[in-house]
Amino acid sequence: MKKIIIFGSFALALCGLIYSQVNISGEIHKTGEKPKIAVPDLRGVGDAQRLMATFNSTLSSELNNSGQLNIVPKTSYPLQIPQQPADFRPHASGQNQGTWLADWSGPPVNANYLAFGYTAVQNNQLVLYGWLYDVAQANTTSAQLIGKVYIGSLDEAGARKVAQDFAADILKQFGAVSLIGTRIYFVSDRTGHKEIWSMNYDGSDQKQFTSYRTITSFPAVSPDGAKIAFTTFPLLASSRASADKLRSSIAEPRENLGQPQIYMHSLETGRKLVYYNQQASMNAASDFMPDSRHLLIYSSAGGGYSVYMTDLDGGSIRRITHSGSIEVEPKANPKTGADIVFVSDRGGLPQIYRMNIDGTDVARLTTGEGEAVNPSWSPDGQHIAFAWTRGFEPGNYNIFVMDVATRDVVQLTHGAGRNENPVWAPDGVHLVFSSKRGRATEIYTMLANGTGVQQLTTQGNNEKPVWSRATQ
Amino acid sequence: MTERERSHTYKFGAIVLALTLSMITAGCSKKTPPPPPPPPPAPTVAPTAPSARATINSFTAEPSTIERGQSSTLAWSIGNATDMSISQGVGAVQSQGQRQVFPTATTTYTLTANGPGGSDSRSVTVSVGTPPPPPPPPPTGPRLSSSDILQQQSQDAYFDYDKSDLRSDARDALTRDAGLLKQIFGQDPNFTVVVEGHCDERGSAEYNLALGDRRASAAKELLVQLGVPADRLKTISYGKERPQCTEANEECWQKNRRAHLSPGQ
Numbered sequence: 001m002k003k004i005i006i007f008g009s010f011a012l013a014l015c016g017l018i019y020s021q022v023n024i025s026g027e028i029h030k031t032g033e034k035p036k037i038a039v040p041d042l043r044g045v046g047d048a049q050r051l052m053a054t055f056n057s058t059l060s061s062e063l064n065n066s067g068q069l070n071i072v073p074k075t076s077y078p079l080q081i082p083q084q085p086a087d088f089r090p091h092a093s094g095q096n097q098g099t100w101l102a103d104w105s106g107p108p109v110n111a112n113y114l115a116f117g118y119t120a121v122q123n124n125q126l127v128l129y130g131w132l133y134d135v136a137q138a139n140t141t142s143a144q145l146i147g148k149v150y151i152g153s154l155d156e157a158g159a160r161k162v163a164q165d166f167a168a169d170i171l172k173q174f175g176a177v178s179l180i181g182t183r184i185y186f187v188s189d190r191t192g193h194k195e196i197w198s199m200n201y202d203g204s205d206q207k208q209f210t211s212y213r214t215i216t217s218f219p220a221v222s223p224d225g226a227k228i229a230f231t232t233f234p235l236l237a238s239s240r241a242s243a244d245k246l247r248s249s250i251a252e253p254r255e256n257l258g259q260p261q262i263y264m265h266s267l268e269t270g271r272k273l274v275y276y277n278q279q280a281s282m283n284a285a286s287d288f289m290p291d292s293r294h295l296l297i298y299s300s301a302g303g304g305y306s307v308y309m310t311d312l313d314g315g316s317i318r319r320i321t322h323s324g325s326i327e328v329e330p331k332a333n334p335k336t337g338a339d340i341v342f343v344s345d346r347g348g349l350p351q352i353y354r355m356n357i358d359g360t361d362v363a364r365l366t367t368g369e370g371e372a373v374n375p376s377w378s379p380d381g382q383h384i385a386f387a388w389t390r391g392f393e394p395g396n397y398n399i400f401v402m403d404v405a406t407r408d409v410v411q412l413t414h415g416a417g418r419n420e421n422p423v424w425a426p427d428g429v430h431l432v433f434s435s436k437r438g439r440a441t442e443i444y445t446m447l448a449n450g451t452g453v454q455q456l457t458t459q460g461n462n463e464k465p466v467w468s469r470a471t472q
Numbered sequence: 473m474t475e476r477e478r479s480h481t482y483k484f485g486a487i488v489l490a491l492t493l494s495m496i497t498a499g500c501s502k503k504t505p506p507p508p509p510p511p512p513p514a515p516t517v518a519p520t521a522p523s524a525r526a527t528i529n530s531f532t533a534e535p536s537t538i539e540r541g542q543s544s545t546l547a548w549s550i551g552n553a554t555d556m557s558i559s560q561g562v563g564a565v566q567s568q569g570q571r572q573v574f575p576t577a578t579t580t581y582t583l584t585a586n587g588p589g590g591s592d593s594r595s596v597t598v599s600v601g602t603p604p605p606p607p608p609p610p611p612t613g614p615r616l617s618s619s620d621i622l623q624q625q626s627q628d629a630y631f632d633y634d635k636s637d638l639r640s641d642a643r644d645a646l647t648r649d650a651g652l653l654k655q656i657f658g659q660d661p662n663f664t665v666v667v668e669g670h671c672d673e674r675g676s677a678e679y680n681l682a683l684g685d686r687r688a689s690a691a692k693e694l695l696v697q698l699g700v701p702a703d704r705l706k707t708i709s710y711g712k713e714r715p716q717c718t719e720a721n722e723e724c725w726q727k728n729r730r731a732h733l734s735p736g737q
């Protein structure tokens with residue numbers, strides 16, 4: 001009973017922490033206010049030790065890449081590293097041996113939290129005993145936030161898995177959504193045709209999803225992770241044979257393709273689902289509504305290029321914009337479902353606009369300078385990331401983040417290549433985007449403050465990433 | 473009785489008389505060697521009977537070289553013959569005439585003519601060849617398909633950056649294209665054409681999908697105004713998905729900002 005009360009009080013304290021964290025992620029530049037965590041290298045018993053290099057590098061990169069924590073440099077750590085709760089013993093102050101909480105909370109470490117533990121081989125499996133302590137507490141009982149056993153296979157993959165699981169539990173304590181298990185869907189031309197592919201958040205396990213052998217692009221994944229919509233130029237049946245003949249000479253493929261259409265697939269079975277396209281020269285998928293039951297599209301159906309909403313089978317179509325200008329890339333606020341950002345050239349060059357879900361109260365969000373395209377909502381519905389040529393030649397896009405309420409913008413990339421299609425990760429802290437920094441366009445992730453850039457793809461050209469919020 | 477028959481009768485009587493005499497002589501006088509038999513009487517031509525030799529005046533085959541299945545005509549003229557025939561199954565003929573023959577292989581025809589004054593013969597040969605392959609059709613110049621004509625002769629209409637209105641050079645190109653299309657459609661009633669809209673790489677792919685559609689529609693609209701039947705034209709926007717030039721400079725970008733005509737299904 002006492003434990004529950006204590007735990008409850010810490011839950012309250014954590015709520016405060018989470019709250020401040022939301023503010024921090026809202027104010028992208030205040031990186032100094034992140035919680036500080038000490039993560040000394042863990043050691044393994046016997047045969048487990050050979051896997052600990054992999055384990056420790058995975059654990060620290062997961063925590064570091066989360067963008068939620070500051071890892072205290074190891075050089076300031078005490079000499080004695082506790083490996084289990086029994087190693088903690090109060091001692092006279094000033095000794096700073098590492099065996100008491102204050103040795104970690106006081107100078108020179110000045111940490112808020114300490115992650116520790118050890119691994120061993122049991123029943124031919126790798127077993128991690130992992131703890132997270134709030135080192136500001138007076139005793140080890142109240143300090144313990146995590147005390148858990150993690151099991152993986154006795155190999156490198158098992159070491160990575162237990163490190164990722166431990167990191168995910170730690171990040172959960174700070175209100176962070178773990179990206180482990182989430183998938184990034186994207187477009188790759190590595191087979192010679194643009195197809196939809198998917199990969200893990202760190203670029204591992206890249207898999208081909210479509211095989212239409214034509215031009216397939218612009219993926220959108222439903223928030224419940226059940227469906228994917230995209231746009232395909234269907235290969236017309238009568239030209240299939242000649243297309244096969246032409247495959248060897250990719251230089252100028254002359255297959256006869258149909259007008260671009262929206263396709264809907266199940267992510268569970270991979271199969272194509274029924275979607276009725278409008279009779280129009282152009283239909284393109286853009287985004288699912290937060291309820292995962294409606295799709296935002298843009299189409300030339302009614303003259304002009306307007307935003308529409310349809311059911312998941314293309315039925316019950318509702319027209320949302322009527323300007324006669326080019327209106328593309330509608331994206332629904334994931335938090336409210338009540339407003340949409342989109343790209344329009346109604347004022348000249350393409351800019352980003354916001355409107356209500358019924359098309360009323362249209363307002364331009366960007367200044368009118370350059371070209372602003374590819375808007376994407378943050379999961380909290382307060383920010384958008386987008387690509388903008390402001391200050392650069394046409395085509396030279398950089399990634400920006402805007403606070404939609406204040407319209408304050410922060411520029412995240414600064415002319416390194418052509419940067420497009422930023423999309424928020426489910427954790428609200430990372431962005432995935434494409435960039436042409438060499439000969440090819442590749443997919444990168446970075447923190448929403450522009451740091452921690454990591455390249456995820458290397459084969460062919462890769463573009464149009466979207467981050468599936470649900471884990472598969 | 474003709475004179476010839478009569479002369480035969482006389483000859484016969486003389487021979488019988490001579491034989492009879494020689495038998496009597498041999499049977500009656502053994503002691504003296506018999507004289508050699510007299511030579512048979514020299515045949516004498518009755519002064520009243522004509523005895524001219526048979527003569528073939530002419531024997532021809534026209535033509536002398538034929539293809540299998542064709543015919544040749546044998547023609548002849550014979551004098552002084554009492555019976556005449558041609559070999560190879562043609563048979564007895566009159567002294568003057570012609571006959572069509574249909575040999576399936578090279579054949580030699582021999583005409584034989586017999587008469588009281590002698591016989592004559594002459595041969596002609598009809599050569600039979602296998603027919604050669606038919607001659608090539610008369611040269612009329614290469615026949616181009618409608619697709620080839622379109623791809624070789626149509627002109628692209630070029631656009632300014634982020635624009636879909638037709639510049640004067642684009643109007644000129646499409647005006648020539650309209651003439652070409654009317655000509656092709658007139659000759660090929662099933663032919664259709666796709667008006668493709670393309671963009672350079674600088675705009676976003678999503679926006680360019682619409683911009684390319686605008687360009688294709690603008691080009692189609694002018695073609696229809698110029699009299700090209702609308703139901704033979706389809707549009708498609710490739711946005712920036714199918715550039716024909718991939719370098720990052722204005723010369724290349726201009727090549728990609730275009731409306732292009734391609735053959736339909």
